[in-house]
Every structure is written in structure tokens, then in C-alpha cells.
Amino acid sequence: MSTKNCVLVLSGSFNPPTNAHLSLISMARNAVEEHGYKVVAARMVPTHGTYDKPGLASPVERTEMCRRACSGSSWITVDTFEVDQPNWTDCLTSLKHQQSGFPDCRIFYICGSDLVMRWNEPVWPDEEVIEILTDFGVCMFSRNVPIETIAEQVPVLKGRLQNVIMAGDNPMLGLSSTFVRNYIQKGLKIAGFVPQAVEDYIEEKKIYQPK
Numbered sequence: 001m002s003t004k005n006c007v008l009v010l011s012g013s014f015n016p017p018t019n020a021h022l023s024l025i026s027m028a029r030n031a032v033e034e035h036g037y038k039v040v041a042a043r044m045v046p047t048h049g050t051y052d053k054p055g056l057a058s059p060v061e062r063t064e065m066c067r068r069a070c071s072g073s074s075w076i077t078v079d080t081f082e083v084d085q086p087n088w089t090d091c092l093t094s095l096k097h098q099q100s101g102f103p104d105c106r107i108f109y110i111c112g113s114d115l116v117m118r119w120n121e122p123v124w125p126d127e128e129v130i131e132i133l134t135d136f137g138v139c140m141f142s143r144n145v146p147i148e149t150i151a152e153q154v155p156v157l158k159g160r161l162q163n164v165i166m167a168g169d170n171p172m173l174g175l176s177s178t179f180v181r182n183y184i185q186k187g188l189k190i191a192g193f194v195p196q197a198v199e200d201y202i203e204e205k206k207i208y209q210p211k
Contacts (some may be wrong), residue, residue, distance in 0.1 A: 006037040006106040006137065009098050011045035011082065013053055014062050016202060017069040018180055018194050020172035025076060028110045028139040031167035040105060042076045043098060044069070048088045055181060057207050059083040068197035092128045095136050108137035113145055119154050126156050133160040141167050184208040
């Protein structure tokens with residue numbers, strides 16, 4: 001099997017970025033490399049500030065936390081394309097931006113099956129999803145649900161699975177950003193839940209503190 005270069009993209013609010021996010025990237029790398037790809041880089045892409053989520057830290061704070069989260073990595077970096085835009089950016093536009101920066105690489109979008117199940121919703125036009133499935137790779141995490149079962153519930157997937165790689169389940173699934181924020185608001189320590197540099201920044205800036 002010939003080796004093909006690829007770049008992994010994980011987007012999200014990262015409110016805050018946790019060790020589970022870094023675990024997703026690492027597991028995605030293992031999954032795609034088992035399929036003959038060589039991961040040359042991974043990008044954490046924080047969402048825009050207009051993303052409708054309660055308790056959302058500012059774009060500047062979330063970007064800095066992401067930078068600190070991957071500061072010890074030689075291959076994971078932060079891309080500010082979405083937070084730099086005047087408004088929210090759709091997934092396809094964001095992936096095209098990544099492709100422009102890595103024209104000779106396959107771009108793999110990391111996501112969970114819960115997001116893929118939402119591809120049935122109007123906010124995800126079929127033509128956009130089809131272009132993602134055709135022009136990019138998708139590395140999907142699923143709670144032990146076969147891709148065929150997911151495709152039965154998401155018709156746009158049928159016949160378009162050639163660029164989808166299943167990455168199994170994330171053993172750190174319960175370690176969500178919401179979980180971490182709740183700990184902070186209760187005055188509890190979050191050591192081990194986020195990288196130390198992120199924990200230090202949260203304490204320094206007093207992010208997510210009880211009001």
C-alpha cells in the first residue's frame with residue numbers, strides 16, 4: 001500500500017480544550033495511518049465567537065488555550081481561520097481553507113457519529129455533505145456502531161463511504177468540556193483533565209469561575 005500524506009482537522013468550541021480532545025487527534029492518527037496514510041500535521045480549529053453555546057469563553061481565550069494545549073507537540077497546531085471570520089463559518093468552507101494550506105495532502109475531518117447523525121438536518125445541506133464526503137476524508141468516532149448502521153439512518157452516506165475511516169470509540173469520552181467547566185464552577189481541581197498549561201491559563205484568567 002502506497003503512503004499518502006494527510007492532515008487531520010478537529011474543530012470545536014474547545015471550551016476548554018481537554019485531554020480528551022488530544023486523545024481524539026492521537027487516535028485519529030492511528031486510524032488513518034492503519035489505512036496507509038501518513039499524518040504530517042493536525043489542526044485544532046476553534047469555532048467563531050457567535051457559536052451559540054452558553055458559557056462560551058472568548059475567541060481569544062479559547063485560541064490561547066488551544067495553543068497551550070498543543071504547545072508540546074511537534075505536529076499539532078492551532079488554526080484561527082474560523083475565529084478570524086466576521087461570522088460563523090460552515091464546515092465545508094473551513095475544510096477548503098485547510099486544503100489550500102496543504103494542497104498535496106488529503107484533509108481528514110475528525111468527528112463523532114453524533115455529528116454525522118445530524119447530517120440529516122436542514123443546517124447540513126446534502127450538497128455540502130456530499131462535497132465533504134467526496135473531496136475530503138472523514139475520520140469518525142462511534143460508540144461501537146457499525147458504519148453500515150449509521151448509513152441506514154443517514155441516507156446521504158450511502159454509496160459515499162470510500163473516504164470514511166472508522167476510529168472506534170474514545171476511551172476518554174466522558175471527559176467533556178462541560179464536565180471540566182462544572183468542576184471549575186464547583187471550586188474543584190481539574191488536574192489531569194486538561195493539559196497543565198491550559199489549567200494554569202484558566203486559573204490565571206479566572207475563566208469559568210462561579211459568578
